[in-house]
Amino acid sequence: MREKNTIRQDQKFDNGMLTQVLEKIAQRSSKSEHHPEGPQEEFQWLKDCGALAIVLPGELMDFNAGRTLQLLKLLKDIGQANLSVGRIFEGHINALYLIHLYARERQREKWYQEVRDHGYLFGIWNTQANDGVRFIESEGIISIEGSKTFCSGATLVNRALITGNISLSDRSGWQMAILDMKSVDSQNIDRDSWKTLGMKASGSYKVDFSGYEITEDEFLADPGMYLRQPYFNGGAIRFAAVQLGGAEAIAAHTLAYLQELNRSADQIQQMRISNIMTLLISGRIWLNQAAVYYDKWANSGTHDEELITFANMTRISIEEICLKIMDESNRCVGARGLMHPYQLERIYRDLSFYLRQPAPDATRLKVAEFFIEDNSAFNE
Incomplete structure (x- = not known):
């Protein structure tokens, strides 16, 4: 049973404070990239303005309230400030959404309260290599063997939602669990x-969970629920929003660079700026429509394939938009714009790496298969 959609009198989110926080995050981006503990201060600031709790019941972007458009804009704005912070924050939101969907009431109350009262940061780590996670039982004790890779915010996260294979007498399959990183x-x-091209500040380290003894209260839902549609593929619109925020940062820095050097009156540069801004607005339109469809269809059970397909199209469209914006920006600024003290070099690296999401070609094939079977879809 989910909490009722009521507005809390003690909402902590402060939009004015968020604007100041995003400015500070952007100003600190170069320092965060090389900080050994990652963006600790940034997440303290996000906690202080109420952003970590913003999707909880009764809060401004309550999952029950159909506020996907506002949530995507928030993700985009954080991505514009710092893509690594945006990536970790998107993982926090993703984990809370899975709790919203699948947790038992007692679990939900506990984990939500940890966010509300203590500002706990959640993460979600699914990727693994040959030494991936397994849940094993011995003498009545269930423990973990194996590791996860690409664990964004590994040194910052308080509660880690991980997945792994479980094969016990009463259950088997791909199981979710939420662990205490302490x-x-x-x-x-x-x-x-x-050791990566970009997104260094995300601290997406490999984490070995071997020996962790897990309780039943730490398991989330039944095996197989992590991959349940349309939520699994539909969630791609959230990381796409963060990526578009990176493209917005590139657009802003590119224009500022040209204006600083008095090159914005050059007609060739104006053509490039026109291309960049047209692409950027196209990305926003994709996100806006994706949000409309998500709120309309995600829980209906009647348009799952359409929702998945549009999310896939949004993901691949924003990938192409980001790549083209980077290319146009590169031509605008030349070699000098890729040097200190300008920020574009770092943002290029971060966005280039972040755009490398799993199975891009298979995603395109899925879109094609959908329209081959139903070429009348989305004819509204």
């Missing part, structure tokens, strides 16, 4: 595993 030894976080 019970994971810091030595099990492999800080040498994240």
Whole structure:
């Protein structure tokens, strides 16, 4: 049973404070990239303005209230400030959404309260290599063997939603669990595993969970629910929003650079700026429509394939938009614009890496298959 959609009298979200926080996050981006503990201060600021709790029942972007458009804009704005912070924040929102969908009432109350009262940061880590996570039972105790990779915010997250294979007498399949990161030894976080082109500040390290003894209250839902549609593929619109925020940052820095050097009157540069802004607005339109469809269809059970397809199209369209904006910006600023003290070099690296999401070609094929079977879809 989900909490009722009522507005709380003690809402903590402060939109004016958020604007100031985003400015500070953007100003600190270069420093955060090389900070050994990642963007700790940034998430303290987000906690202080109420952003970590913003999707909980009764809050401004309550999942029950159909506020996907506002949520996507928030994700985009945080991505514009710092893509690594946006990636970790999107994981927090994703984890809370899975709790919203699948947690038992007692679990939901506990985990929500940890966010409300203590500002706990949640993460979601599904990716793994050959030494992936397994839940095993011995003498009545269930424990974990194996590791997760690409664990964004590994040194910052308080509660980690992980997935792994479980094969017990009463259940089997791909199981979700939410773990207390205080019970994971810091030595099990492999800080040498994240040597990357971009997104360095996300601290997406490999984490070994071997030996973690798990309780029944830490398991989330039945095996297989993590991959349940339309929520699994439909959630792509959230990371696409963060990515578009990175493209917005590139557009803003590019225009500022040209104006600083008095090159904005050049007609060739104006053509490039026109292309960049047209692409950017196209991305916003994709997100806006994706939000409309999500709120309309996600829980209806009648338009799952349409919702998945539009989310896939949004994801691949925003990927192409971001790549084209980077290319146009690169031509605008040249070599000088990719040097200190300008920020574009770092944002290019972050966005280039963040755009490498799983199975891009298979996603395009799925879109094609849908329209081959039903070429009248979306004829509204």
